[in-house]
Amino acid sequence: xxxxxxAIRDAVARGADLVVLPELVTAGYVFASVEEARSTAxxxxxxxxxxxxxxxxxxxxxxxxxxxxxxxxxxxxxxYNSAAVVNRDGVLSVYRKTHLxxxxxxxxxxxxxxxxxxxxxxGRIGVVICYDLEFPEITRGLALxxxxxxxxxxxxxxxxxxxxxxxxxxxxxxxxxxxxxMFIACCDRSGLERGQAWTEGTTIxxxxxxxxxxxxxxxxxxxxxxxQARVKTLxxxxxxxxxxxxxxxxxxxxx
Amino acid sequence: xxxxxxAIRDAVARGADLVVLPELVTAGYVFASVEEARSTAxxxxxxxxxxxxxxxxxxxxxxxxxxxxxxxxxxxxxxYNSAAVVNRDGVLSVYRKTHLxxxxxxxxxxxxxxxxxxxxxxGRIGVVICYDLEFPEITRGLALxxxxxxxxxxxxxxxxxxxxxxxxxxxxxxxxxxxxxMFIACCDRSGLERGQAWTEGTTIxxxxxxxxxxxxxxxxxxxxxxxQARVKTLxxxxxxxxxxxxxxxxxxxxx
Numbered sequence: 001x002x003x004x005x006x007a008i009r010d011a012v013a014r015g016a017d018l019v020v021l022p023e024l025v026t027a028g029y030v031f032a033s034v035e036e037a038r039s040t041a042x043x044x045x046x047x048x049x050x051x052x053x054x055x056x057x058x059x060x061x062x063x064x065x066x067x068x069x070x071x072x073x074x075x076x077x078x079x080y081n082s083a084a085v086v087n088r089d090g091v092l093s094v095y096r097k098t099h100l101x102x103x104x105x106x107x108x109x110x111x112x113x114x115x116x117x118x119x120x121x122x123g124r125i126g127v128v129i130c131y132d133l134e135f136p137e138i139t140r141g142l143a144l145x146x147x148x149x150x151x152x153x154x155x156x157x158x159x160x161x162x163x164x165x166x167x168x169x170x171x172x173x174x175x176x177x178x179x180x181x182m183f184i185a186c187c188d189r190s191g192l193e194r195g196q197a198w199t200e201g202t203t204i205x206x207x208x209x210x211x212x213x214x215x216x217x218x219x220x221x222x223x224x225x226x227x228q229a230r231v232k233t234l235x236x237x238x239x240x241x242x243x244x245x246x247x248x249x250x251x252x253x254x255x
Numbered sequence: 256x257x258x259x260x261x262a263i264r265d266a267v268a269r270g271a272d273l274v275v276l277p278e279l280v281t282a283g284y285v286f287a288s289v290e291e292a293r294s295t296a297x298x299x300x301x302x303x304x305x306x307x308x309x310x311x312x313x314x315x316x317x318x319x320x321x322x323x324x325x326x327x328x329x330x331x332x333x334x335y336n337s338a339a340v341v342n343r344d345g346v347l348s349v350y351r352k353t354h355l356x357x358x359x360x361x362x363x364x365x366x367x368x369x370x371x372x373x374x375x376x377x378g379r380i381g382v383v384i385c386y387d388l389e390f391p392e393i394t395r396g397l398a399l400x401x402x403x404x405x406x407x408x409x410x411x412x413x414x415x416x417x418x419x420x421x422x423x424x425x426x427x428x429x430x431x432x433x434x435x436x437m438f439i440a441c442c443d444r445s446g447l448e449r450g451q452a453w454t455e456g457t458t459i460x461x462x463x464x465x466x467x468x469x470x471x472x473x474x475x476x477x478x479x480x481x482x483q484a485r486v487k488t489l490x491x492x493x494x495x496x497x498x499x500x501x502x503x504x505x506x507x508x509x510x
Contacts, residue, residue: 102493114503134434136391137504144510175430238357246508248369249392253501255399
C-alpha cells in the first residue's frame, strides 16, 4: 500500500495526469487460501484511497485520475478483484472484475456490472482488469460506450512465446486498440511472487494499435491526445465503427 | 483464372487438402469504374469452379476444399465481393463479404448473411474476406458456431508499420486466433496492381495465436490438427469460451 502511494507521487512528479497501477496492488495475487485472501481485503471506504486522492490532487491540472487494483471486501461480505478509480475528491468508481482467471474463481465473486467509462477533462477512460481484456466483446463494448483510453490493471503470469514476439496479452491489446481506434494502457507486475513469474508486460498502445511505451522493471509513460480516439474514420469511405453490421452479431450474445 | 487453377494444382501436388486463394482472385481489385467491375463478374455457376473442383478432387484424401474470392454477378443483378467454397463435387457455399472496405462500396452490394461454417472430414472451416476479419464480432461468432479454422481471402493494401512489427491485419488475426482458440489462414496478394502495393501478408496462425507459416511472393503451407481448436480450456479452471459473460455483451448488438 505504501508503495502504491509513492508510485503515484513519483508519477505525478513526472507530470502524470493519469496513473495506472497493477491488479490487486494492495494485496498480492498468489493467495494460499480464501482466509489469506480475506485477510488482505479492504473496502472502497479504506483510508488508502484518501492517500491516493491526496497524491493525484497534485497532478499538473489538479484533475488527475488514479486507477489501481485492490482486493475488495464488499458490503455483501464477498471478496471481489476490483479496481478503484480515484480523483482528488476520492473514489469515483469501483469496478469488480467480471472475467475471473483460473484460481481467482476460488477466492473472488465475479462482478455483475460492465466495466465503467469515466468522463474526465482529458477524455473518456474505460477500466478493465487483466483477463477481461481477452474478451473482445468487452473492449468493443467500451469503445461503443465512448471510451477513448482503456486502462488495464493486470498481473499477467509469464507464459512461453516465440522469440521476437510480444507477450500474447499485448498482441490482444494491440488488436483491440486498432480495431476500436482507442488507446490502451496496461500496467503489469514484475518479478516473482511465490514462484510465479510475471510477464512485465506494461505497455501503452496508441489508437492505431502501435506501442508507444513499455517498461520492464519500472513504469512506462507517454503523452497522448485522446482526441485521436474520437476519429473512427479510416478512409473517406471506411469507418471502424459505422462499418459494423450489428444485425449480424447476434451469436455474440445468444451463444 | 488460369493461375488460380494452376495454383490449386500446385498446392494439391504438394499435399494440400485445403487451398485458400486471395480475395477477388478472378477479377483483380483496383477497378476504375463500376462498368469495369461488372465486366469481370461471374456467377457461382461459372465453369471456372468446375475446374477448381477437378483440381481439388486430386487432394490426398479426395475430400479437399478450395476457398477463393471472385467478383460475383448475383441472380439479382448486383455485384458481390464473394468467396466460393468448392469441393470435388463443385460449389458448396458462396459467402458474400459483409464488411466492404473503402471504395468497394462503390462497386459491390454488401452480403446479408453471416460468414459460413463448412463441415469437412478434417474439421469445421469458417470463411471471411479481408476487412471482415477486423470486426471481432465476426471471428468470435464463427468460433461460437464451431469454426476450428477460419480462412481469410484477402487483398491487404500495404500500410506503414513500425520496424519489426507484423502487418496490423496479422496482429488482429493473431489476437482473434488466440482469444478464440482457433486456427486462422490468410491468403493475401503480392506485388503491385495499378500502383497499389499489397501487404504480402499471407500467414497461417495456430490456435494459440502464433505464426506457423508466412509467404512473401509465393504460397505458405502448414500441417495443422484442427482437433486442437476443439479444446477451449486454458487451465483446469479457465476456458476461453465458457468464461464469457454474454449477459454483459449487449452493447455489441445494440450500439
